[in-house]
Amino acid sequence: MEQVMEYTTEEKQQIIDLLQYKREQSSLGSDAKFAVSIGLNKGVYSQLKNGRYTNKGGKSLLSHQNWVRIARFVGYSHHSELSWKTARTQVFSVISAQLTFCQQHSTTGIFCDIAGIGKSHAGKAYAEQNTNAFYLNCGEAPKKSGFIKLLARTLGFEQAGSLEQLFMDCVYYLKTLTNPIVILDEAGDLEQSAVLLLKRLYNELEFACGLYMLGAEGLRKKMDTGVRLRKNGYEEIFSRFGGKYTRLIPEGHERLKFMRAMARDIVEAQGIKNQEAIKNILTISAGFDMRRIRKEVMKVQLEERLNSN
The missing domain is CATH 1.10.8 (Helicase, Ruva Protein; domain 3)
Incomplete structure (x- = not known):
């Protein structure tokens, strides 16, 4: 049986240092909200933050699987010198500029281009570097219920009560922030129920929160098909997001x-x-x-x- 390689104390400290950097960059107002957003109990996060990795009995506060998950979240690598550095490509610069405009003016936009050009990297980097900017990978939660839970977790909300209550809590919280923006990556993965929810999210947050979609050709095809076939919600969503796609890669x-x-x-x-x-x-x-x-x-x-x- 293959032995699981546990992180050393030094590696755990490096992971926590990166986690603290993420916390400093986070738009969430409290440690409790930040802990929820990364799937940790706030008491456990507090101990990790203070350099304690075991309980009084000497047992690790986190399972190996949870250490791996946190390491993935913060982008930890055993080869720290191989960390990826952002290049300000034209794609990165255009997406960043559009996100800035959408956030400052509480408006919307769609960037839709071929896969593998750094769209997701640009969206994640923007969320990490800007206050009240929240990144969601819609591919993780294509259904309505999953989307609500993902949004709530990203905003640091405990998933208690009904989905409707949770959704309205998210909407209310976003309205209390100064110039928030929600970045919807892999938006082409959203199913019909989530698309209708997105329409409602826009209606609830109009002029109060920026919304920005990122996607590949699948997003354009799904949106165009939905509009052409008059599928419920698609025409309204496309109109609310500006009625056009930004595309950079020439033919x-x-x-x-x-x-x-x-x-x-x-x-x-x-x-x-x-x-x-x-x-x-x-x-x-x-x-x-x-x-x-x-x-x-x-x-x-x-x-x-x-x-x-």
Whole structure:
């Protein structure tokens, strides 16, 4: 039977340090809300925050699975020097600018383009760096009930009472904040019931909260089909979100040039200076999918690290 590799005390401290950084960046007003948002009991979070990882009996406050979950949430890596650095690509800059506008003016927008160009990274980074900005991955909760629970957890609400009460608590809380924005990534995954809920969320928060959708071609196809077939809610949602999509990646030969330039920016932002290594990464990642590029970059970084030891 394979032995589970537990985190060392030093690794746990690194995870908690990253967690504290997340807390400092968080828009949630209290430690209790922040604890709920990451699935922890507020008492346990308080002890972890103060450097205590075991109870009086010496038993770990968190199971190994929970340590792994928290490590994933904060982006912990055993190879801290391989941490990913954000490159201000055109995609990143445009999404950031639109999110800023939507947040400041409590309005809406849709960014819809091909997969693998850094849309999610831009949305997450914005939420981490801006007050009252909340990121939701709709792919985690495509149904109405799951969406309400995900929204509540992100806002730091205990999931007590009916779903309707929970939803209205979220709406009320967002209305109390200064220029909040909810970033809806993977919005194309939302099912019909959640789309109708999104319409209601907009109606409840109009001029009080920014709402911004991120998605790939599936979002555009689902929205266009819903509007064309007059599916309940789609025409209203599309209209409320501006009635258009922002798209950056050009077609034809220009697409290749655009993607190559963006890929090079990302690779160089990770500190890779060797031109031969950069050329190899771009050659291997011929489609310039940013996820593939990240894997290739990490291979080069690990090789450089091993060679330096």
